[in-house]
Amino acid sequence: MGNYFSAERFVHIFPKVISNLSVNLHIVFWSMLLGTVLGIIVAVLRIYRVPVVSGLLGIYISFMRGTPLLVQMMISFYGIPIVFGALFMQLFGINLNRLDPVIFVEIAIVLNEGAFLGEIFRGAITSVPAVQAEAGYSIGMTGAQTFYRIVLPQAFKVALPHYGVDFIGVFQNTSLVFILGVVDILGKAKTLGAATGHSLEGYLSAAIVYIAFSLLLKGAFLLAESRMKNGTAKNV
């Protein structure tokens, strides 16, 4: 390896790369927060089979699941200013072309997650046996009470493992944002590599940060799952 990798440069570059982790976490936080809200709305609309809307959501979910996230990000980045540019300019005086690319990335991930989480939530809610809801009605609970007190807690337990996998997936997908010019850990590694002519240390730092943080998230979700274990309805 000799000249290609030096521990000294690695020690020097690692803190610089990890300091940009906040950019990734910012994207993950907002995407997951808004994506979860959107996912719940999508799931509820799909479960109640609202006529036209349900069909449109089917197409939306199929598109989000069938096309690469990178393409969706790019469509968001190039498409939103073209479609809504004039409108935003007149209404709010915002020039969408000058907006930070992070915002378009987040819009793309939120829409993507709305579809994926929507399906996860829908599966979880429908997996709760109908008897459970009937049990709620039988003791005089209203529809909303039954949903929040009986169905939702059980659905939550079913959804949690999938939600965890999805969460880690979103974190890993933030590795794509450097293509749009967002300087996240990988973007920083690339810029440092271009500036110093030694990319290996930067990429290695980014890889270590991604692996460590993914394992950390995985551990956190496993812990949450084991905490949730008590009170699971047993299938007889």
Next chain:
Amino acid sequence: MSFSISSFLESLQSAISYVPVTLKLTAITFVVSFFLGAVIATVRYYRIPVLSQFFAVFVTVYLGLPTMVALLLYNLLFMTFYGSFATFFHIPVPISEVNPIIIGYFTLIMGTTCSISESIRGAFRGIEKVQFEAGYSIGLSRFRTLTRIVFPQMVPILLPGMQNSLIGLLKASNLVSAISVIEVMAGALLPSLLYYSYLEGYVAAALVYWLIGIAIEIVAHYGEKYSGKYLKKTA
């Protein structure tokens, strides 16, 4: 600036001409990863010492590595070390002649193998112990029991997960455009580079990916129906 239909069609045409590249990348990676994943899952299921511990750690760690980071890392390593590697093995091909798609294959196979091995491990859990014992009782060897009794029963359990893996792989295959391999996405952008019609290019790429994804879904749907047949008979 607005959406121009003519550049969209041009991008679509260009994207479609690169569909074979993406399909080949997806199909070969999937088949190779499936076999490697099955081997890793079997090794871990039988708890073969050393190997199973190694794979357990390797798969867990490797699943934390995003495909894009792995791709850039391998590409860099390849660029740096190809020269000394080639002289050592007396390979006369210069680096400029090597198709970067090899790195794409390597990266995708590594990642997909790890995730598929986890799915197959899950499917092993869905097979009852009696099934193994039934095989042993009629004198089948371990290997025969696996290939004749256990693996066929895993097919219906695995299909939904494999469909997801395949579509995920199709979507991940566009990342290789980052190391200058031309596939559907990069292909759709070729006309865009001339006319600055990036939106049209990406929409065309999305459309092509979507159609391939829908095709996979339809095939998997029929596969699920067909492979699940025997389950209904026993019920």
